[in-house]
Amino acid sequence: MPSMKQVTFRDLWQRFAELVHENKSVLNDLDAAIGDADHGSNMDRGLEKAVEALNASPEGSLRADAKLIGMTLMSTVGGASGALWGSGMLKFAAALPDAPEVTWADFVNALGAFVEALSKRGQAVAGDKTMMDVFLPAMVEIQAQLSDEESLPASMVRLADQAKAWSDGTRDLVAKRGRAAYLGERSAGHIDPGSLSSAFWFEALAGAVGQQ
Amino acid sequence: MKKIIDAVDTIVDQALDGMVIAYPEYLQRVEGTSVLARRVPKGTGKVGLVSGGGSGHEPAHAGYVGYGMLDAAVAGEVFTSPTPDQVYAGIKAADHGAGVLLVVKNYTGDVMNFDIARELADADGIATEVVLVNDDIAVQDSLYTTGRRGIAGTVFVHKIAGATAEEGASLATVKAVGDEVVANIASMGFALTSCTVPANGKPTFELGENEIEMGVGIHGEPGIERMPMMSAADLTAFLYHRLVEELALVPNERVAAMVNSMGATPGIELAIMAGHLAALVKGSQLSLEKVLMGEFMTSLEMAGASLTLLRLDDTRARRLGAACDTPALRVVTH
Structure with missing residues (x-):
């Protein structure tokens, strides 16, 4: 059974922050088409603070890190993304055992709690053109892939590719939740920015697991 | 982009301080927060009113803080809902023992962040209610979508619910009055x-x-x-x-x-x-x-x-x- 070490978990968030930072204007532009043009800026601001907070925090446990990330995102991102990522990461933290290293199954279980928190708070289902269009199928996939140490990196790379494809798939959808929903049919033809930042999270996960 | 700003990151912070400088007789900033509250707080035992949302809607929302309208306004980044900790700071500033009514425009982010703030208030024993404003008829209301947005009509809610609170009405009454405004x-x-x-x-x-x-x-x-x-x-x-x-x-x-x-x-x-x-x-x-x-x-x-x-x-x-x-x-x- 593979594990998730604290250093890998921190690496994942560092990579996620970098990906969002590099793609800040891509995310803002996607948001401009169907929302209010600031998804990249908001996520970038929060993730920069979250990584800062992690770096300043003494090594403790994944759970403490996840809680710190949740609290930081909730108080710095703003908007729906801040509420979802923030409260989701708090549930993620609560589902983890308090240890510097957890099993892969623990990590996947905590991710399940995160996704459940998103569902509850955001009330979006698959096909609503939101971040759930990445997280819901990814959850199914990651649970099906409880793989061994050796195959994990490759399967996470595959998952990251799928996540990108699921995000691309939001292009054809008509938004039913979030600010893009106000556009109705006009929201079709544009990728949902929240789904793309979510896909970046899986890209970061694949990168961090590959380094482990 | 041609705007009278110094840096994108400091816009909201600078603007909040500027509001206090321009309207010192009305406003004070709750230290360390993005909350502007009444300079002279409402009397004990009256329902407080809090509104807020992203910045960029000026004079909303701090422009409506004062006698007969809001007790506190919470500012988020430009066009971004404020975070729960900030909303909660606004609730605390507006609480005078009779509970606090939150006037929230119906946007996914605002609804979620104000909800989390209510959970924080609940944990501290401050009663809160919400009036969700959804006056924009351009977007269709439907079970399957986010529903209508809140726009300019929100100001009428501030005015009429604010007057009701000033009369000394209960939290339930002020909420009911706010909901009635929204329905009309x-x-x-x-x-x-x-x-x-x-x-x-x-x-x-x-x-x-x-x-x-x-x-x-x-x-x-x-x-x-x-x-x-x-x-x-x-x-x-x-x-x-x-x-x-x-x-x-x-x-x-x-x-x-x-x-x-x-x-x-x-x-x-x-x-x-x-x-x-x-x-x-x-x-x-x-x-x-x-x-x-x-x-x-x-x-x-x-x-x-x-x-x-x-x-x-x-x-x-x-x-x-x-x-x-x-x-x-x-x-x-x-």
Whole structure:
């Protein structure tokens, strides 16, 4: 059974922050088409603070890190993304055992709690053109892939590719939740920015697991 | 991007301090937060009112902090809902022992962040209620979507619920009054230009010389339909008839109206709209009892306007006419 070490978990968030930072204007532009043009800026601001907070925090446990990330995102991102990522990461933290290293199954279980928190708070289902269009199928996939140490990196790379494809798939959808929903049919033809930042999270996960 | 700013990151912080400098007799900043609260707090035992949302809608929301309206306003980043900790700081500033009413515009982010803040207040024993404002009739209400947005009509909720709280009514009553305003209000707006969100640095959408965007919200987001430019008479009539139909107004009913600039449209154009509005109201045999005209709920430097109609009854009319004293709205009764 593979594990998730604290250093890998921190690496994942560092990579996620970098990906969002590099793609800040891509995310803002996607948001401009169907929302209010600031998804990249908001996520970038929060993730920069979250990584800062992690770096300043003494090594403790994944759970403490996840809680710190949740609290930081909730108080710095703003908007729906801040509420979802923030409260989701708090549930993620609560589902983890308090240890510097957890099993892969623990990590996947905590991710399940995160996704459940998103569902509850955001009330979006698959096909609503939101971040759930990445997280819901990814959850199914990651649970099906409880793989061994050796195959994990490759399967996470595959998952990251799928996540990108699921995000691309939001292009054809008509938004039913979030600010893009106000556009109705006009929201079709544009990728949902929240789904793309979510896909970046899986890209970061694949990168961090590959380094482990 | 050409804006009077120093850095994108410091816009909201600087603007909040600037509001206090301009309106020291009304406002104080709750230290370490993005909350502006009344300089002279309301008396103990009265319901507090908190509103807020993203910045960029000035004079909303801090402009409505003062006697007869809000107790505290919470500012998020430009067009971004404030975070739960900030909203909670606003709730604490507005709590005078009788609970706090949150006036929230119906946007996914605002609803979630105010909800989490309510959970924090609940844990500390502060009673809260929410009035969700969804006056924008451009977007359809449906079980399957986020529902309608809250736009300029929110100011009427601040005014009438605020007057009710000032009378000493209970939290349940103030909420009920707020909900009643929401049930009797309709708004719709259009854009002649987009606006530039500072974090993005370029206009959110492009409009041709003869194009307008109909049914826009207040975040520079595209509207529901692109239309050819119209005369002031046609624009006012287009919005007016939709609002009247939505509210199912019938002859001899009483209304209040708001002609609101989206930020860049000058008062002279609003006044032309107000003239057309009066004629249209007369044509429908309605009684126009109050017109608010000016910048009330803006979308940065967007050019355009929105029109709001509020159905009045005796109580709402009285509370709309009750004294209030805030940076952006004053009603003098003597």
